[in-house]
Amino acid sequence: MEPAIEVRDLTVAYRERPVLWDIDLTVPSGVLMAIVGPNGAGKTTLIRAMLNLVAPAAGHVRIFGRPYASVKSSVGYVPQRGSVDWDFPANVLDVVLMGLYGKLGWIRRPGKAERALARRALQEVGMDHLVHRQISQLSGGQQQRVFLARALVQDARLYFMDEPLQGVDATTERAIIALLRALRSRQKTVVVVHHDLQTVPAYFDEVLLLNVRRIAGGPVSEVFTRENLRLTYGGRLTFLELPS
Amino acid sequence: MTPFQLEIQLVAIIVAAASALPGTFLVLRGMAMMSDAISHAILPGLVVAFFVTGSLSSPWLMAGGALVGVGTVALVEAIRRTRLVREDAAIGLVFPALFSLGVILIARYAGDVHLDTDAVLLGELALVPFDRWIFHGYDMGPKALYAMGGVLAVSLLFVTLLQKELKLATFDPGLAAALGLRPTLLHYLLMGLVSVTAVAAFDAVGSILVVALMVGPPAAAHLVTDRLDRMILLSVGIGALSAVGGYWLAWALDASIAGSMAAVVGITFLSALLWAPGRGLLAIRRRRRRQRWTFAHKMLTIHLAQHERQPDQPFERHVEHLQDHLHWEKEFADQVVRRAVRAGLITRQGPQLLLTQAGRSLANEAIVAD
Ligand SMILES: Nc1ncnc2c1ncn2[C@@H]1O[C@H](COP(=O)(O)OP(=O)(O)OP(=O)(O)O)[C@@H](O)[C@H]1O
Ligand SMILES: [Mg+2]
Numbered sequence: 001m002e003p004a005i006e007v008r009d010l011t012v013a014y015r016e017r018p019v020l021w022d023i024d025l026t027v028p029s030g031v032l033m034a035i036v037g038p039n040g041a042g043k044t045t046l047i048r049a050m051l052n053l054v055a056p057a058a059g060h061v062r063i064f065g066r067p068y069a070s071v072k073s074s075v076g077y078v079p080q081r082g083s084v085d086w087d088f089p090a091n092v093l094d095v096v097l098m099g100l101y102g103k104l105g106w107i108r109r110p111g112k113a114e115r116a117l118a119r120r121a122l123q124e125v126g127m128d129h130l131v132h133r134q135i136s137q138l139s140g141g142q143q144q145r146v147f148l149a150r151a152l153v154q155d156a157r158l159y160f161m162d163e164p165l166q167g168v169d170a171t172t173e174r175a176i177i178a179l180l181r182a183l184r185s186r187q188k189t190v191v192v193v194h195h196d197l198q199t200v201p202a203y204f205d206e207v208l209l210l211n212v213r214r215i216a217g218g219p220v221s222e223v224f225t226r227e228n229l230r231l232t233y234g235g236r237l238t239f240l241e242l243p244s
Numbered sequence: 245m246t247p248f249q250l251e252i253q254l255v256a257i258i259v260a261a262a263s264a265l266p267g268t269f270l271v272l273r274g275m276a277m278m279s280d281a282i283s284h285a286i287l288p289g290l291v292v293a294f295f296v297t298g299s300l301s302s303p304w305l306m307a308g309g310a311l312v313g314v315g316t317v318a319l320v321e322a323i324r325r326t327r328l329v330r331e332d333a334a335i336g337l338v339f340p341a342l343f344s345l346g347v348i349l350i351a352r353y354a355g356d357v358h359l360d361t362d363a364v365l366l367g368e369l370a371l372v373p374f375d376r377w378i379f380h381g382y383d384m385g386p387k388a389l390y391a392m393g394g395v396l397a398v399s400l401l402f403v404t405l406l407q408k409e410l411k412l413a414t415f416d417p418g419l420a421a422a423l424g425l426r427p428t429l430l431h432y433l434l435m436g437l438v439s440v441t442a443v444a445a446f447d448a449v450g451s452i453l454v455v456a457l458m459v460g461p462p463a464a465a466h467l468v469t470d471r472l473d474r475m476i477l478l479s480v481g482i483g484a485l486s487a488v489g490g491y492w493l494a495w496a497l498d499a500s501i502a503g504s505m506a507a508v509v510g511i512t513f514l515s516a517l518l519w520a521p522g523r524g525l526l527a528i529r530r531r532r533r534r535q536r537w538t539f540a541h542k543m544l545t546i547h548l549a550q551h552e553r554q555p556d557q558p559f560e561r562h563v564e565h566l567q568d569h570l571h572w573e574k575e576f577a578d579q580v581v582r583r584a585v586r587a588g589l590i591t592r593q594g595p596q597l598l599l600t601q602a603g604r605s606l607a608n609e610a611i612v613a614d
Contacts, residue, residue, distance in 0.1 A: 015327075051422045069424070077422045088272060088415045089472045098412050102423030107405050134470040150419075 002065055004029045004158050004189040005050060009059035012042070012049050019045050021213045023059070030187045032180055032203065034194040034220075037210035038233050043193045044080065046210065047160045050191075051077055063158060073102055076156035078147045080163050086136050092146050093118055093131045099150040121149040126175060141172035148179060159183065159190045166195065177203055200224055248373040253491050255372050255388050256505065259445045260457050260483030262396040265403050266437045267458030268479050271466060272414050277332060278317065279458040281339035282435070283442040283451040285316040287346025290443065295353065306391075306443045313439020314432060316342060369501040372448055388448045395444045402437060403476060406430070411472055453502040457483050460509035464516035467523050486512055540580045542610040543570055545589055548599045549607035563595045 005027040012020040020042045027033055035043045048054045050061050052068040063071045076099070096118040097110045104110060110118075122128045125145040130138070138146065144164055151159055165173050180190050180203070194200060200207055200220060207224050209215040209232040216223040216231075270279055286309035293308030316338055323334040377384040384390075403410065412420040413427035420427040438458070445454045465478035490505025497504065518525050547569060551560035559565060566577040581597065584590045589603035599607070 015325075048418070051418075053418055053421050072422065072424055075422070077419055079416065079418050083418065084416050085272075085274070089466060089470050089475045090411070090415065091470065094411075094472070095415075098408075098416065098419065101408055101412050101420075101425060104408070106409065106425075109408055136470075 001029050003027060004031075004064060005191070006062040006065070007050065007059070008061075010046075010049060010056050010061065011058040012045055012054055013057045018057070019212060020049065023210075023214050025208060025214065025217055027189060027191060027206065029189050030184060031189060031205040032184050033189075033191045033206040033208065034200050034204040035191065035208045035210055036194055036197060036200065036232070037215075041211045041232075043210055044162055047077075047162055047191070047193065051075065051160060073154075074157040076151035076154040076159040078151045078159065078161040078164055081140065081143055081147060081166065083162075086138070086143060088135065091132050091134055092122065092127065092138070095135055095146050096121055096149045096153055099153040102154070117153050118149070121152040122146075124152055125149045125179065141168040144168055144172065144176070148176065157188055159188060161190065161192045163193050163195060165192075197229065249491075249495075251373045251386050251389065252369055252501070253488055255386060255392060255448055256369060256487035256491055256501070257484045258389070258392040258396050259449055259454075260461070260487040260505075261480045262392055262399050262441050263445065263454055263457035264461045264479035264483040265396075265399040265476065266434055266441060268403075268462040268465070268472075268476050269410055269414055269434055270438065270458060271462040272472075276459045276463070277335050278320070278435070279438060279442070280455045281320065281335045282313040282316055282439050283446070283454045283458075284346075285339045285342035286310075286313050286439060286443055286446070287343050287451075288312060288349060289346075290446065291346050291349040306440060309443030309446070310436055310439040312342065313442060314436050316439075317432070317435040368450075369448055391444045392448065395441050399437060399441065402433070407473070407476075410434070449502045449505070453506050456506040456509045457486075460506075460513050461486065464513040467516045467520040482512055483509075537580070537583060540572075540576075541584050541587065541589055542606060544580055544584055544597075545599060545603045545607035546610055548590065548597060549604055552599065558596065561597045563592075563597060 003026045005025065007023055007025040010020060010023040010025075011018055019040075023046065035046065037043055045054060049056055050063070050068070052061070061068060063075060068075070093115065097114055099121075100110055100114050100117065104114070119128060119131065122131060125148050127142065127145045127149060130142065135143065135146065144166075148161075148164065151161070164176055168176065180192070183190055184205075192204070194204070201224060204220055206218065207220045208217040209223065209228050211232050216225075216228040267279065270276055289308040289310075289312030290305055293302070293305045296308075297304045299305075319338050320331065320334045323329060323337060324331045329337070372386050372388045375387050377387045377390060409420070409425050409430055412423070412425060413430045417427040420430075441458075442451070442454050445457075449457075461479040461482035462475065464482050465475045469475050469478055486508040487505055490508040491501055493499070493508060494501040494504035516524065519527075521527055544566070547566075548561055560569070563577070563581060566572055566581070567574055570577070572580065581590070581592070584603070585592060587602075588600055589606060591598050591600060
């Protein structure tokens with residue numbers, strides 16, 4: 001089957017300083033993949049480059065074999081929760097509807113059909129009781145669920161999620177993982193920036209170990225080794241317990 | 245009211261509405277300072293356009309100002325991108341430089357014309373009715389009415405047609421770009437609109453009032469409502485009311501119209517800050533108070549619940565004991581008890597406090613939830 005993502009020789013620099021260096025990556029269709037690496041490793045930048053939000057200095061990205069611009073309606077994006085201003089005057093439904101803005105195109109506004117879709121997505125993440133809640137009055141876990149619902153309404157084939165499990169409690173984490181698995185069973189591909197190394201083997205099929213360069217990538221069982229983690233995190237990895 | 249007074253107020257209302265529309269998005273983007281920068285930085289553009297065309301009301305003036313306005317935004321952006329200074333500092337560097345360039349140009353080469361620095365800062369709203377558009381011998385009204393009316397129409401179109409695009413580009417530019425909704429293009433369109441509005445309003449109300457009208461009403465509306473469309477409508481309403489209120493305040497005090505309007509905008513914002521339901525300072529204080537009592541009730545019921553089945557119970561549930569156990573002042577303890585009785589959480593038997601069923605469940609919930 002055609003891979004969901006192919007990245008070749010990707011280099012991204014912010015003002016002369018490369019933050020991603022010569023990355024090669026192939027993500028098969030229908031898998032849950034984790035991107036792990038220390039802070040500042042370039043995980044967010046890699047996602048932004050794959051979404052064509054930053055221009056690469058070299059290399060290219062193919063999504064389902066094509067450039068991003070021609071498949072953007074098949075790609076969903078869940079940014080880091082802290083990247084937006086939650087004081088914005090909007091309620092939960094407004095935010096979820098934003099996921100449909102791409103399909104609606106310019107000028108057309110969401111109507112009844114879109115609102116029904118948004119409510120269904122909110123149901124899927126267990127937030128249908130808070131449809132009209134102002135977004136500043138949500139807990140961190142609830143904000144994360146709203147973002148997930150917003151991605152779900154996009155009905156994409158490929159999802160990028162930047163730290164969806166950051167700062168959520170155990171219940172929300174379980175709910176989100178169940179959701180990711182449901183997506184996988186519907187043949188979706190999900191790429192997740194993840195920080196908790198302990199749970200990588202339990203949650204993900206594939207993993208990319210990243211620190212400016214690609215350290216290793218592939219099935220978790222093959223590449224998620226102590227040695228590769230040491231190469232990724234350097235000496236900082238002292239308290240880690242991993243299956244050998 | 246004389247026709248002149250009516251015309252002045254009409255122009256003021258239109259200026260207020262036209263400023264509030266792009267102003268809403270400036271405030272939501274945390275770019276309120278940008279209105280200040282643009283409205284000052286357009287000055288050299290205006291002056292140069294004035295030298296070239298020799299007129300103060302030519303459309304070229306608007307184009308020149310708008311160009312410099314958008315240039316200001318680009319310059320601020322370029323300085324910020326060097327990461328040597330932050331955005332607020334970049335703004336602070338760019339606009340005084342451009343503004344003073346404009347002032348120097350006026351002082352040096354235009355000393356004898358109507359472009360003087362007083363007018364630049366405060367405008368000449370009172371003179372608006374004297375610059376009229378005469379069409380084939382017919383008096384069509386003040387020119388400013390048409391200039392500002394045109395700008396208002398463009399703004400209205402912009403924020404109604406592209407409201408969802410502006411909303412997403414403001415809230416989450418990353419997603420907007422990923423969905424192909426061109427947030428950078430929208431950003432520059434918005435800045436262009438801010439510039440055009442500032443230029444058009446400049447002659448009538450000056451640069452200070454433009455800033456007040458772009459920032460004040462949206463900031464007040466943001467405190468009062470939680471929905472974007474309502475915030476836009478409310479900003480326009482607040483702006484228009486401040487315009488009219490300011491006019492009559494100036495009339496009563498025999499003061500500058502623009503200055504009075506800015507003052508009313510400020511007062512309106514302060515009122516919203518104080519009294520806005522939910523978010524205003526008074527609402528916050530009330531909520532804090534209520535939380536204090538709720539917390540005290542929880543402490544009391546938990547304390548009583550814990551000692552309900554113990555031998556030391558009569559002692560622990562004695563009203564006087566609360567002061568020791570919960571470190572409450574006597575007066576506060578009495579108040580809590582009185583309120584708790586009224587709320588049906590406890591009953592009193594002499595000095596003894598007994599939990600009601602409601603009190604018991606409050607204690608249980610409080611312990612489970614924490
Ligand atoms: N807009 C920007 N301009 C300049 N440098 C940037 C920019 N965004 C990120 N960087 C730098 O690029 C590097 C990679 O950042 P990135 O956000 O991709 O890291 P990350 O792996 O997502 O980190 P974290 O775990 O903290 O989210 C960092 O050194 C960061 O300082
Ligand atoms: Mg990141």
